[in-house]
Amino acid sequence: MQLIEINKERYRKHLNQVIIACIASLVVGCLAVAQILIALFPDESGSHFHWNLTGVIVTCLVIAWVLNKYRQHEFMTELVYVWELKQALTKINRKMLKLEAAAKAGDVNALISLQYCYAGSRQLWKLDDNTIVMDELAVKQVELDTLANQYNLTLNAEDYDPAMLQGF
Structure with a gap:
């Protein structure tokens, strides 16, 4: 999955509308x-918990x-992108300890995966106005x-492929 820039205002507006509609x-x-x-199958005891739960x-x-x-509708474009990005980042975060160890050893796939994770996290946190942990991410x-400099590599988040995680 490639990182793309999305319009924050449109994303927030559509997210709020979908949340309100769902509620x-x-x-x-x-x-x-x-x-x-309850009308079709009344319970003489007055307990309708199972019908409420079914509802x-x-x-x-x-x-x-x-x-x-x-999901494929234009209105949902940003929402689906963010949802898929969160899923991709979760897959990376599940392997974070192994990725960090491999990155220190110079594994290119681990370094690219971490670059993608940091870039994607930065984008998500900006979209959600979650700036509390941005300093930690910068470190x-x-x-x-x-x-990357130590191993003479240029890291680009666009080079990330989910298949890179299979080795970890």
């Missing part, structure tokens, strides 16, 4: 499904289906740049 759909859908089930599950499945169906980037 509203969840509330209305849960109540509607549960009330229909939540059905509504969540419908919301997930709708989001997946419209790690300097360490990575030092290793």
